[in-house]
Amino acid sequence: MRGEWFKDHWRQVHMDFHMPEWPDDAIDSFDAKAFVAHLARGKVNMVALFAKCHFGNSFYNTKVGHKHSGLPNDFLMEAAEECRKQGIRTIAYYSFCWDKHAWDDNPDWRWVNAEGETFGAERPWGILCMNTPYREELCLPQIEEIARDYPVDGFFLDIPYAPEPCFCKFCKKKFKAIYDIELAPNVPDELLQRFKVGTCASWLREIRGICDRHNPDLILLPNGLGHLRHSREVLLLQDVACWESQPKPGDYLTHSYSSRQVRTLPRPAQVMTVRFYQGWGDLTLKPAPQLTSEFAVMLANGMESNSGDQVNVNGTLQPPVYDLFAESFGFVEAREKTLKDAKTVPHTAVLLPEPDAGLPMAYYAPEDWAAWRGAHKTLVESHVQFDLLLSGDVDKLADYEVVILPEPCAYTDHVLEQLRMWAASGGTLIAVGGSLVKRGDIALKNVLGVELVDPSPFSLSHFKLYPEVRGETAGLPLQLRGASYKVAPSTAEVLADLHYPMAEYQPPVKAFRSPHSPAQPTPSGYPFITVNAFVEGRGVYVAGSLFEVYWRTNHHWLRQTMDALYRHLVPEPPFRVDAAPNVEANLMRSGGDMLLNLVQYQLGHQGGQTAIAAIERVDPIHDIKCSVKAPANAAVILEPEGEEIPCSCKNGYVGFTVPSLKYMAIARVTRKRAKKKAR
Ligand SMILES: [Zn+2]
Numbered sequence: 078m079r080g081e082w083f084k085d086h087w088r089q090v091h092m093d094f095h096m097p098e099w100p101d102d103a104i105d106s107f108d109a110k111a112f113v114a115h116l117a118r119g120k121v122n123m124v125a126l127f128a129k130c131h132f133g134n135s136f137y138n139t140k141v142g143h144k145h146s147g148l149p150n151d152f153l154m155e156a157a158e159e160c161r162k163q164g165i166r167t168i169a170y171y172s173f174c175w176d177k178h179a180w181d182d183n184p185d186w187r188w189v190n191a192e193g194e195t196f197g198a199e200r201p202w203g204i205l206c207m208n209t210p211y212r213e214e215l216c217l218p219q220i221e222e223i224a225r226d227y228p229v230d231g232f233f234l235d236i237p238y239a240p241e242p243c244f245c246k247f248c249k250k251k252f253k254a255i256y257d258i259e260l261a262p263n264v265p266d267e268l269l270q271r272f273k274v275g276t277c278a279s280w281l282r283e284i285r286g287i288c289d290r291h292n293p294d295l296i297l298l299p300n301g302l303g304h305l306r307h308s309r310e311v312l313l314l315q316d317v318a319c320w321e322s323q324p325k326p327g328d329y330l331t332h333s334y335s336s337r338q339v340r341t342l343p344r345p346a347q348v349m350t351v352r353f354y355q356g357w358g359d360l361t362l363k364p365a366p367q368l369t370s371e372f373a374v375m376l377a378n379g380m381e382s383n384s385g386d387q388v389n390v391n392g393t394l395q396p397p398v399y400d401l402f403a404e405s406f407g408f409v410e411a412r413e414k415t416l417k418d419a420k421t422v423p424h425t426a427v428l429l430p431e432p433d434a435g436l437p438m439a440y441y442a443p444e445d446w447a448a449w450r451g452a453h454k455t456l457v458e459s460h461v462q463f464d465l466l467l468s469g470d471v472d473k474l475a476d477y478e479v480v481i482l483p484e485p486c487a488y489t490d491h492v493l494e495q496l497r498m499w500a501a502s503g504g505t506l507i508a509v510g511g512s513l514v515k516r517g518d519i520a521l522k523n524v525l526g527v528e529l530v531d532p533s534p535f536s537l538s539h540f541k542l543y544p545e546v547r548g549e550t551a552g553l554p555l556q557l558r559g560a561s562y563k564v565a566p567s568t569a570e571v572l573a574d575l576h577y578p579m580a581e582y583q584p585p586v587k588a589f590r591s592p593h594s595p596a597q598p599t600p601s602g603y604p605f606i607t608v609n610a611f612v613e614g615r616g617v618y619v620a621g622s623l624f625e626v627y628w629r630t631n632h633h634w635l636r637q638t639m640d641a642l643y644r645h646l647v648p649e650p651p652f653r654v655d656a657a658p659n660v661e662a663n664l665m666r667s668g669g670d671m672l673l674n675l676v677q678y679q680l681g682h683q684g685g686q687t688a689i690a691a692i693e694r695v696d697p698i699h700d701i702k703c704s705v706k707a708p709a710n711a712a713v714i715l716e717p718e719g720e721e722i723p724c725s726c727k728n729g730y731v732g733f734t735v736p737s738l739k740y741m742a743i744a745r746v747t748r749k750r751a752k753k754k755a756r
Contacts, residue, residue, distance in 0.1 A: 079293070079294060079296055079316050080230075080231065080294075080296035080316040080317055080345065082166065082230070083123075083166075083296065083316075083317050083345050083381075084345055084381070085417070086122045086123040086166055086381065087122070087376075087381040087382055087409050087410070087413050088120050088121050088122045088123070088381075088382060088402075088406040088409055088410065089121070089122070089123040089124070089347065089381060089382065089383040089384075090116065090119075090121045090123070090124045090125070090383070090384060090385070090386050090402070091124075091125045091170075091233070091349060091383065091384070091385040091386070092124050092125055092126060092127065092170075092385075092386050092387075092388060093127075093357055093358055093385055093386065093387040093388070094126075094127035094130060094136065094170075094387070094388040095130040095131045095132060095172075095358065096130060096132065096134060096145060096147075096388070096390065097132050097134075097201075098132070098134065098145060098146045098147060100147075100390050102147075102390060102391045103145065103146075103147035103148075103390055103391070103392075104145060104147040104148045104152070104390075104391065104392040105147055105149075105391055105392065106391040106392050106393050107148065107150065107152055107155075107391075107392030107393070108392075108393075109152075109155035109156050109158070109159040110159060111393070112156055112159070112392075112393070112394060113156060113159040113160055113162075113163055113165065115394040115396065115398075115399045116160070116163070116165055116394075116399070117163050117165070118399050118403060119398070119399035119400075119401075119402030119403050119406060120402060120403055120406035120407055120409075120410055121165060121402060121406065122164065122165055122166065123165065123166040123167070123168070124160060124165055124166075124167055124168075125167070125168050125169075125170045125233040126152075126153055126156050126157060126160070126167050126168070126169060126170060126229070127152070127153070127169075127170045127388075128153050128169040128170055128171050128219070128223055128227075129142060129170075129171050129172055129176070129219060130170075130172055131172045131175040131176065131177065131201065131202040131236075132176075132177045132178060132201070132202060133172075133176040133177045133178025133179050133180070133181075133202070134146075134178065135219070136148060136152040136153050137151050137152060137153035137154060137222075137223070137227065138151045138154070139219055139222055140222065141214075141215060141218040141219055141222065142215060142219050143178050148392075152392070153169060153223070153227055153229075154226075154227060154228075157169075157227055157228045157229050158228055161228050166230045167228075167229045167230055168229060168230055168231040168232055168233045168296065168298060169223050169227065169229045169231070169232050169233065170232075170233045170235060171216070171219070171220065171223075171232060171233070171234055171235065172235045172236055173205075173207060173216060173234060173235065173236050173237055173280075174188070174204055174205050174206075174207065174236040174237070174238060174239045175202045175203070175204060175205070175235075175236045176202060176203070176205055176211075177197065177201065177202035177203055179203075179205055179211055179215060180195075180197040180202065180203025180204070180205060181197075181203070183209075183211065185209060185210070185245075185246075185247075186205050186206065186209040186210065186211035187203060187204070187205060187206065187209075187245065188203075188204040188205055188206045188239045188243045188245065189206070189243055189244050189245040189248075190241060190243075190244060191242075191244050191261075191262040193244070204239050204240070205239075206239060206243045206245050206247065206248060207239075207276055207277070207280050208243065208245070208247045208248045208251050208276055209245060209247045210247070212280055212283075216280070217280075217283060217284070217287065220232065220284055220287055220288075221287050221291070224287050224288050224290075224291040224292055224295055225291045225292075229295070230294070230295065230296060231295045231296030231297060231298060231316065231317075232284070232288075232295065232296070232297055232298065233298050233299075233300065233319075234281075234284070234297060234298065234299040234300065235299075235300045236300070237277050237281075237299045237300065237301070237302060237311075238273060238277060239273075242269040242270075242272065242273055244260060244261075244262070248260055248272075251276075252264075252272055255272070255275070256268065256272075260272075266440070267436065267440065270436055270437055270440050271435050271436060273437070274308045274310055274311060274435055274436065274437060275310075275435070277299075277302075277311050278310050278311055278314055281297065281299065281311065281314040281315075282314065284297060285297060285314065296316035296317055297314070297315055297316050297317075298315065298316065298317040298318075298319055298347065299311070299314075299315055299319065300319050300321070301319060301320070301321065302315055302318060302319070303315065303317075303318025303319050303320045303339050303342065303344070303346045303347075304319075304320045304321075304335075305338060305429065305438050305442070305446065305449070305467075306437055306438050306439035306442070307437050307438060307439075308433075308434060308435060308436055308437050308438065309431065309434035309435075309467075309469050310434050310435050312342065312343075312344065313343070313344075315344055316344065316345075317344060317345050317346060317347055318339055318342055318344045318345070318346040318347070319346065319347045319348075319349060320335040320338075320339055320346065320347070320348050320349070321348075321349045322334070322335035322336075322348045322349065322350065323349070323350045323351050323356070323385075324350070324371070324689055325689070326683075326686060326687055326688055326689050326690075327683055327686075327690070329370075329371075329374075329678050329680060329690070330450075330453065330454055330457065330678075332348055332350065332371055332374040332375050332378070332380075333374050333378055333453070333457055333661060334450065334453045334465070335348045336348055336374070336375055336378035336379060336380045337378055337453065337463065337464055337465045338429075338464075338465040338467075339380070340378065340379045340380065340421055340464065341426075341464050341465065341466045341467070341470060341473070342467075342470075343470070346380070347380075347381065347383050348375055348380050348383065349383045349384070349385060350368070350371050350372075350383065350384050350385070351384060351385035351386075352368060352384050352385065352386055352398055352401060352402075353385070353387070354689065355689065357385060357387070358387045360387060360395075362395075362397060362398060362401060363401070364691065364692065364693050364694075365401050365404045365405055366692045366693060366694055366695045366740075367691060367692035367693070368384065368401060368405040369404065369405045369408050369695075369740050370676070370677075370678070370679070370692050370695060370740055372384075372405050372406075372408060372409050372740075373408070373676045373740040373741040374661065374676050376409060376412055376416060376674070376741065377661065377663050377674035377675070377676045377741055378421070378663050378674075379416075379419070379420070379421045379663070379665065382405075382406065382409045384402070384405075386398055386402075408740065411717050412716070412717055412741070412743065414717070415667075415672070415716040415717050415743055415745070416665070416667075416672070416743075418667060418668070419665040419666065419667035419672055420665060420666055420667075421464065421663060421664070421665050421666075422462060422651055422664045422665060422666050422671070423464060423473070423476040423477050424462040424463065424477060424478055424479065424650070424651050424664075425456070425461055425462060425463040425464070425477060425478065425479040425480070425481065425647075426463065426464050426465075426466040426473075426474070426477040426479070426480050426481070427449070427452045427453070427456070427463060427464070427465050427466065427480075427481045427482075427483055428466055428467075428468050428471075428480050428481070428482055428488075428492075428496075429449060429465060429466065429467050429468060429483070430442075430468050430485065430486070430487035430488050430492075431467045431468045431469040431487075432468075432487045432488070432489055434469060441485070441487050442485070442487075447624075447625045447628045447629060448483040448484040448485070448509075448510070448622065448624045448625040448628070449465070449483050449624075450628045451483070451623075451624030451625050451626070451627040451628030451629075452481060452483040452509075452624040453465065454627065454628060454636075455623075455624060455627055455635070455636045455639050455640075456481075456639075457658075457661050458636055458658035458659075459636060459639060459640040459643060459658070460652075460653070460654040460656065460660070460661075460662050461643060461650070462650065462651045462652065462662075462663070462664050463481075464477075468488055468489070468492045471491070471492050471495045471496075472495075474495060474496070474499045474504070475499070477504070478503075478504060478505065478647075479504070479505045479506075479507065479643075479646070479647060480496065480499070480504060480505070480506050480507070481507045481509065482506070482507065482508045482509060482512035482513060483509055483510075483512060483624050483625075484509065484510050484511045484512045484622060484624070484625060485511060485512070486511055486512055486513055486514055486515045486520070488513075488520070493520050493521060496521060496524070497521055497523075497524055499614075500521075500524045500611050500612070500614040500615070500616060501524075501611060501612035501613060501614060502612070502613055502614065503613040503614045504614045504615075505614060505615045505617065505646055505647070506521070506524055506525075506614070506615065506616045506617065507617040507618075507619065507642075507646070508521070508525060508616070508617070508618050508619070509619045509621075509622070509623055509624055510559075510561075510562070510619065510620070510621055510622035510623065510624075510625070511562070511622065513525070514529060514532075514562065517529070519562075519564065521616065522567070523611065524609065524611045524614075524616035525569060525607070525609055525616040525617075525618045526566060526567050526568035526569030526607065526609025526610075526611070526616060527564040527565065527566050527567060527569050527604075527607055527609070527618055528564060528565045528567055529562060529563075529564055530562075530563040530564060530565050530603070531562075531563050532560060532561075532562055532563070533560055533561045533562065533563050533575075533577070534581070535560065535561075535577055535578050535581055536559070536560055536581065536582075537556070537557070537558060537559075537578045537581075537582075537593055537594060538556075538557040538559065538560065538561040538575060538576075538577075538578075538605070538620075538621050539554040539555060539556055539557070539575075539576040539577070539578065539596035539597075540554070540555050540557065540561075540573045540574060540575055540576060540605035540606070540621070540638075541554050541555070541573060541574045541576060541600065541605075542555070542572070542573045542606070542638060542641070543571070543572050543573060545572065545645055546572050546573065546606065546638070546641045546642050546645045547641060548637050548638065548640055548641025548642075548644070549637045549640070549641070550634045550637045550638060550641065551634065554576050554595075554596035555634045555635075555638065556593060556596075556632070556634075557621045557622075557623065557626055557635065558593065558626050558629070558630055558632070559621055559622045559625065559626040560621065560622070561575055561605065561620045561621035561622075562620045562621070563575070563601070563603045563620075564603060564604065564607070564618065564620055565603070566604060566607055566609075568609055568610075569604075569607035569608060569609035569616070569618070570607060570608055570609070571604040571606070571607055572604070572606040572607060572608055572642070572645075573604065573605040573606035573638075574600035574601070574603075574604060574605055575600065575601045575603045575604060575605040575620060576596040576597050576598075576599075576600055576601055577596070577597050577601045578593075578594035578595070578596060578597065579594045579595050579596070579597055580594055581594075582594065603620070604618075604620065605619070605620050605621065606618070606619050606620070606642060607620075608646070615646070617642070617646065619639075619642070623635050623638065623639060636658070649706070649729070650706075651664050651705070651706055652664050652673055652703065652704060652705045652706065653703065653704045653730075654673075654675065654701065654702075654703050655701065655702040655703070656675070656698075656701050659677055659678045659679070660675055660676070660677045660698075660701070660738070661675070661676050661677070661678070662674065662675050662703075664705070667745075669747070669748070670745050670746060670747045671705055671707065671745070671746040672716070672743055672744070672745055672746075673703060673705055673743070673744045673746065674741060674742070674743050675701065675703075675735060675738050675741065675742040675743075675744075676738075676740065676741050677695075677698060677738055677740075679692060679694075679695045679696070680692055681693060695739055695740060696739075697737040697738060697739040698737070698738050699736060699737055699738075700734050700735075700736060701734065701735040701738060701742075702732070702734050703732070703733055703734070703735055703744065704730040704731060704732040704733070705730065705731055705744075705746045706729055706730055707726065707729075707730065707731040707746050708726075708748075709726040710726070710748055710749045711724065711726055711731040711746050711747070711748065711749065712724065712746075712747055712748065712749040712750070713731060713733045713744055713745065713746055713747075714744070714745040714747060715735070715736075715742065715743065715744060715745075716743040716744075716745050717743070722734070722735075722736065722744075731746055
């Protein structure tokens with residue numbers, strides 16, 4: 078496969094270099110040898126080098142574009158040649174839909190909204206349309222110059238989409254030619270979205286053709302098209318998918334979320350953070366414990382590490398950044414040998430609906446994907462072995478024992494049928510909230526063993542768990558700050574009761590101290606959780622939006638409910654970890670061995686809403702009790718130290734205590750070596 082080398086390059090830098098021409102000293106001190114020496118010192122083995130930036134300035138000797146006026150030499154050629162000498166792979170960065178120079182000089186190339194407005198005059202850079210001759214007159218000829226003449230290994234294609242549909246005269250002409258209707262604001266959004274995806278797919282195919290003519294080994298890495306908001310049509314045109322997943326205020330789970338999703342894609346992928354504290358180009362620097370913690374999450378979840386950097390105005394690099402990289406990439410380097418060729422063990426899949434390969438996922442997924450983020454957070458914190466699997470990859474179902482359906486219900490009939498057959502052959506299907514509710518009915522009702530009566534009219538729900546699924550929750554009616562569904566069991570058994578609130582909040586007539594009313598003491602007569610035997614498998618239904626509400630509220634009893642339900646359904650999981658919810662675990666297979674990876678999130682205080690919690694120092698936590706399913710002759714070795722630790726085999730598991738977890742602990746479960754016979 079093209080770009081096979083990518084999977085062996087674990088220490089990647091995305092070298093941002095968006096540079097206007099007004100600073101007097103812009104790029105006057107670039108020195109390829111010194112530049113690449115920093116990369117080598119920082120243990121970088123793959124780097125994106127700029128060919129053209131958002132300002133529309135090219136960083137190489139282009140004949141068709143505008144070269145940055147401050148650059149006397151050929152940055153791209155010199156840096157790429159020097160990288161090749163040092164064994165560092167390079168990809169050429171090219172900015173598509175943002176280009177100030179092209180926007181200023183070519184009014185016809187501008188992206189235009191439904192009201193006829195363009196954007197660029199008051200911004201650092203303008204937005205361009207890829208259906209205008211900008212593509213043929215500038216972008217494709219420049220890509221051809223680089224593909225033909227430069228010693229790079231591929232392209233990083235940035236800003237592949239304009240933010241919204243474009244209504245320029247070229248889009249109108251093309252739209253009419255394809256669909257035989259006029260492009261106007263009243264065209265259904267679905268068609269506009271298809272047109273947008275099709276536009277991107279068409280120029281990606283053209284770029285592939287250019288590369289194939291000059292150097293078929295060149296890889297295409299379009300930014301963001303590996304992210305869940307995009308479509309399979311463009312995903313399949315990439316050699317490597319990319320997801321920028323740098324932490325956001327209050328949210329460090331982004332690398333885990335992206336990694337657990339992209340690792341199931343039919344393409345290798347890159348998840349990307351930045352060395353900056355807040356975001357691109359601000360030139361602030363994270364503490365090493367913060368960057369190392371982020372890299373550890375990527376590694377533990379089966380990904381390479383990647384960080385953004387930014388070139389100084391004068392074309393040099395900042396030495397302290399490469400001290401940081403030397404430390405954080407050094408951490409990665411020390412674990413590469415252990416993790417090389419290791420693959421995550423499939424067990425539980427959260428199946429994300431992907432109803433149409435030609436539409437962006439963002440078209441139908443709920444705002445901020447709260448149910449998906451909530452499902453991920455719940456399962457990470459409950460130490461469940463799981464992937465986030467797109468329903469377009471439903472042919473992989475046979476690899477999984479448990480499938481969880483978050484909301485919304487957007488599964489195709491084909492996917493539903495596959496789920497039914499998979500459950501019949503022994504799978505455990507867990508449907509949550511409205512994940513199977515469509516057009517006033519519930520899909521897969523034979524699997525779930527319930528009939529839909531109605532959505533509950535209450536905006537608040539309460540539930541009481543039966544003893545077998547009570548887990549760590551308090552013995553109270555538990556609150557769910559969201560609606561639920563009234564279902565009647567046909568063949569299913571009940572594991573929890575739904576309780577209505579005393580009243581819907583209706584001040585001043587009916588109200589309590591809190592708008593969240595207490596529960597009615599007697600059950601509603603409808604279940605909140607059911608389990609149903611279906612042929613060889615089972616269908617489980619949770620009658621409220623547990624994941625979405627957990628993401629919104631952090632109400633720990635919701636996580637504990639799912640944890641207890643999961644343990645009840647899966648009494649013998651692939652591993653068990655006795656640790657706090659801020660420890661994450663992932664099990665991999667490497668040859669005949671298993672690797673249990675542990676990471677932790679040791680955040681500072683949150684501060685205000687826009688602040689990102691710092692990780693200034695990480696202290697090890699100690700003595701984490703673990704067990705992994707293994708034969709009775711198992712031994713456990715800590716990696717990369719190679720130190721064997723005591724273990725005991727019982728009931729199909731090997732039990733051991735990880736003595737210390739700082740950023741990451743790797744426990745290799747292997748076969749006990751035969752003792753040498755005494756002669
Ligand atoms: Zn257009």
